Amino acid sequence: MKNSKSLLIFILAIGVFGIINTEMGVIGILPALADYFNVSVSKAGLMVSLFALAIAISGPTLPLIFSGINRKKVMLLVLAIFIVGNVISIFTNNFTVALLARVIPAFFHPVYVSIALSVAAASVSEREAPKAISKVFIGVSAGMVLGVPVVSFMANTVSLEIAMSFFAVVNIFTFIATLLFVPSMPVQERLSYGSQLKILTHGITWLSILAVLFLNAAIFGVYSYLAEYLDVVTDMSLNIISAMLLVYGLANIIGNIIAGKLLTEYPIRSVTIFPIVLSAVYMIFFFVGELTVPTAIIILVWGILGGIGANINQYWIMSSAPKAPDFANGLFLTSVNLGTTIGAAVAGIIIAQIGTEYILFVGVLSLVLGFICILLRNYRYKPKTNQLIESDHCR
Template identity: 60%
Template sequence: MRTKRNHLLVFILTFGVFSILNTEMGVIGILPLIAEHYEVSISTAGLIVSLFALAVAVSGPILPLLFSGMNRKHVMLFVLGIFIVGSLVSAITSNFTVLVIARVVPAFFHPVYCSLAFTVAAASVPKEEAPKAVAKVFVGVSAGMVLGVPLSSLIATSTSLFYAMLFFAAVTIIAFVATLLFVPSMPVTKRISMGTHLYVLRRSVMWLSIAGVIFMNGAVFGVYSYLAEFLKTVTRYDWNTVSVLLFLYGLANMVGNMIAGKLLANFPLRTIKMYPIALITVYILLFTFGQFSVPTAFLIFIWGIIGGIGGNITQYWVVSAAPEAPELSNGIFLTSSNLGTTLGASVCGLIVTGISTQYIVVGGIVFLIFSIVTNYFRISMTGRFEGSKVEG
């Protein structure tokens, strides 16, 4: 019975994370419609994406810590409620500034829910099974990215922008009701002291973990940010095929999430060491064979699986540096991953404008080389070997 309850809890957490990532990423598919509806430029409309990410990065290390002493169920309901209100306001407002505010305010609470989801999922199972539970929650992250964009675009083009925004609210309402009805009360019996949190932030191993996450995430999302452009200009796919391949990448990401849970539970260090080497290999092959349609499609699928594994690795890398402060370390992970995405996209954007789109993989390879260096020092500092859990 307990096992069934734990499975249900992890499923609800996964769906809750999906609802939040769906709200965050789904608007990417309707940015042109938002720009047209509010009579702003596409770059101005893009503020609702970039400012959302900035809010997540800023609040990541702070708000999860502030809420860490409260009943976890109440906190999750509070955050989901804020996202519901934000989506409803976004649906009815005719003012672009109000739309931006309705997007950015919930974004500050994004790390609170996601941090709790990872923490609660890991705590709901035996310690050795924690990576597998977290991997299941990561499926919600990938699903939000994979399904949110095409679904919101389909709804908006079939009906209107209003109903696309209502779609975000409806999904979050389902997560809210499921949490209310089926998630047990989770009061915090022992709050971690501020001194412990400050001690965590003074650890060299934590800062090496943060650097590793920034470089690993930058390597994936820096290149992914321009994947559509790569497929269009280098491989010369038509836009319909590009959409299919982006969807394929996302599905492969979800497969990678599930594989990562087993790998990190059984072979953590070996997985972390091999990850950048595997991704460098894919990038070299993509650079070499990117002009050919069939090899490129195969490489996109393999890249998606490796990218999904990488998402779990980055979360594991930070949390294992401070297992005694999971809310704080998960918040730091979210901030680090967002910083990595921003930095990677900026560097690869400079490569696109300064050299050519084909060379974006070079930016990814450079980030991966830096990650190998930082991860080497991180592993050396912990003094752990294969077969043991990596803890800072």
């Protein structure tokens, strides 16, 4: 039984890796795509921005619509849609067709990821759920840190078509593994749409959404311009910058593993302390940003915290609405994507108006706002918070 659960979680992690890799992998080959389709790099960038917009739009809706259908069938459907989109992207010479082949599957991105997180949590005891979810999040981190360099390497050494084929291969592998090894998972207790939407009438849900939005803005608002920061402020070479980005991504994976243990043993304390610790890291970063070695150490620590933060965000929204897991995970995906968009936009304005080094204060301000939302939830919803704290002590 334990082996079957481990296999299930492994397949879910690979599936999430394939979905995230399809989203993020094109970042490293945007110039090549622009040349291939004979469009500007900014226009080719629509393959990234419209993908993210589709996720933000469908996050609260499609997981809700599919919440009553057999989980295995839904996962196979989403993987099939991604495979078709991947294959079309490989063979088409038309940019509009290629864009549609990416954006249409993107709407189903939250469906697969939300189900993967819900299934991972449901496959183990409630106490062990954060650890199971953290293993799925390793797929998220791997999709972000490995997808870009792997696809870029394939495009540079073989061909763009082979690089694009990598997306399809991973999703085809997951489809076959899901078909053969994942058991049928009919929904045991189908929740009405109304009962799930009702969580939006609860203040705890909105405080959780706001906290997650600010926490993710704090991380990705700064991370979006990390390469710029290391170039302008730290004066690193391109090769060292690439190495630092890899360090950050690998540290994310370590953070996922740590987060599983922290959220299993000390959930409320971990969430409450997190913005304080990350704020301190940003403030140190501001003062040592011109020094190469301290900056490298900060990026390692920051990367670990980034991995922990991803798990905290999912846990914080899920714990506010545990009876509607698919819908809650959809809200989580929308919240983090909006946080990333807002954080990156504000940081971009700061760079243009004041200077690159000051983007760290965008992170600090976002963390302060997120911390306030966390304290408000802990204070206004003491019974629920106390219940989670008691479970801390019981463990």
